[in-house]
Amino acid sequence: MPKTASLSPRQAVVADPxxxxxxxxxxxxxxxxxxxxxxxxxxxxxxxxxxxxxxxxLHLLVQAGPDCYQLLLGVRExxxxxxxxxxxxxxxxxxxxGLTVYDALQDPRSAQLLLERLRCPGRxxxxxxxxxxxxxxxxxxxxRVLEAEQSNSSxxxxxEFILKVFRRIQPGVNPDLEVPGALAGxxxxxxxxxxxxxxxxxxxxxxxxxLQPFLRGASDGWTLALRALATGDDFAAQARELGRATAEVHxxxxxxxxxxxxxxxxxxxxxxxxxxxxxxxAVPALRPYVPGLRTAFGALVSCDPGPPxxxxxxxxxxxxxxxxxxxxxxxxxxxxxxxxxAERRGTQSPVRDIAGMLRSFDYAxxxxxxxxxxxxxxxxxxxxxxxxxxxGWDPRKKHGxxxxxxxxxxxxxxxxxxxxxxxxxxxxxxxxxxxxVRGG
Numbered sequence: 001m002p003k004t005a006s007l008s009p010r011q012a013v014v015a016d017p018x019x020x021x022x023x024x025x026x027x028x029x030x031x032x033x034x035x036x037x038x039x040x041x042x043x044x045x046x047x048x049x050x051x052x053x054x055x056x057x058l059h060l061l062v063q064a065g066p067d068c069y070q071l072l073l074g075v076r077e078x079x080x081x082x083x084x085x086x087x088x089x090x091x092x093x094x095x096x097x098g099l100t101v102y103d104a105l106q107d108p109r110s111a112q113l114l115l116e117r118l119r120c121p122g123r124x125x126x127x128x129x130x131x132x133x134x135x136x137x138x139x140x141x142x143x144r145v146l147e148a149e150q151s152n153s154s155x156x157x158x159x160e161f162i163l164k165v166f167r168r169i170q171p172g173v174n175p176d177l178e179v180p181g182a183l184a185g186x187x188x189x190x191x192x193x194x195x196x197x198x199x200x201x202x203x204x205x206x207x208x209x210x211l212q213p214f215l216r217g218a219s220d221g222w223t224l225a226l227r228a229l230a231t232g233d234d235f236a237a238q239a240r241e242l243g244r245a246t247a248e249v250h251x252x253x254x255x256x257x258x259x260x261x262x263x264x265x266x267x268x269x270x271x272x273x274x275x276x277x278x279x280x281x282a283v284p285a286l287r288p289y290v291p292g293l294r295t296a297f298g299a300l301v302s303c304d305p306g307p308p309x310x311x312x313x314x315x316x317x318x319x320x321x322x323x324x325x326x327x328x329x330x331x332x333x334x335x336x337x338x339x340x341x342a343e344r345r346g347t348q349s350p351v352r353d354i355a356g357m358l359r360s361f362d363y364a365x366x367x368x369x370x371x372x373x374x375x376x377x378x379x380x381x382x383x384x385x386x387x388x389x390x391x392g393w394d395p396r397k398k399h400g401x402x403x404x405x406x407x408x409x410x411x412x413x414x415x416x417x418x419x420x421x422x423x424x425x426x427x428x429x430x431x432x433x434x435x436x437v438r439g440g
Contacts, residue, residue, distance in 0.1 A: 045062050056110075174341070243385065317357060317359070
């Protein structure tokens with residue numbers, strides 16, 4: 001039996017790599033943008049699955065607290081200096097002792113080999129690589145990592161395709177694969193269709209990543225909104241077209257998936273109240289507003305119930321839409337990763353998506369001083385008008401529902417900002433102050 005320090009990465013697969021990786025990952029994981037446990041120490045890591053995708057690249061599913069994470073780790077004796085940012089550390093003990101471990105997604109060679117697996121469907125242990133037959137992916141596309149803040153990791157290949165690798169893994173089909181595939185079947189051109197994907201069958205069925213066409217030259221709505229604010233340009237025309245695009249996606253979702261009913265208000269209100277109580281426990285600044293915020297949820301029971309529940313985006317905001325040429329596209333149907341997958345795949349009121357976009361206009365308006373509330377109001381009006389033009393009903397006439405869903409969204413924002421971006425907390429807190437007033 002050779003010494004552990006002389007084991008190659010391939011040999012190490014048969015051993016327990018956590019003896020080498022445990023300490024390295026405990027330090028590295030909390031520094032990652034997509035890691036949800038920043039507010040608690042990583043006290044224990046459990047290995048759920050280990051697969052060698054190709055020589056020198058290990059695919060792991062690890063349990064960290066309540067969450068399961070997907071990791072693709074490169075293992076080499078010597079690492080190029082250009083991979084400095086990807087470095088996790090050098091293993092000192094266990095089967096990988098003496099080897100350097102890094103994030104393989106930031107390694108161009110590993111990223112290209114991963115694309116090859118997607119180009120040539122097949123199996124690696126519990127991992128299944130699959131592709132849609134309608135679109136071929138050429139070889140040799142140069143990869144680059146998207147640096148934008150997000151809850152997953154994304155690679156762009158040759159400015160033609162984008163691969164989203166999910167980090168927090170839950171059992172079941174991820175909506176970011178399920179929904180675009182279904183919308184493609186409905187002929188909806190507002191959402192790029194899946195080209196290839198990979199999933200696992202162990203320790204449970206779960207989606208791991210999706211490859212889609214990359215919209216070359218597109219700009220996200222957040223960037224465009226901030227640009228308009230900086231130059232003093234009006235954004236109302238773009239907001240109106242965005243409202244129409246949202247309505248078109250909602251109509252396609254209603255055709256592609258079964259719809260719910262109008263009588264889910266009491267259950268939805270109870271869930272919102274529960275989320276409010278949990279957030280108030282975590283963020284003391286929210287507590288004085290709880291009584292006023294609770295009044296908003298009553299509209300879900302007492303007011304016009306609005307349109308039937310259906311599949312929705314679930315986390316719609318300006319960062320989830322792209323403008324390419326004169327058209328708006330909607331992306332990232334994963335929903336809020338912190339919420340259970342079954343909830344994200346369930347039916348909800350389309351008002352939820354509308355409220356998310358309205359909150360996003362407010363976020364954009366508050367990025368510059370002095371604050372431009374009139375800019376946000378014009379965008380809200382235009383967006384709702386565009387939505388009404390295409391959907392056949394006007395969100396502005398559902399004031400009680402909008403207030404309830406905006407309140408729920410603002411509560412989520414308070415909790416998120418308190419945990420991840422404390423400097424941004426005043427933005428949702430300003431909305432909380434307004435929404436806590438009856439009729440606000």
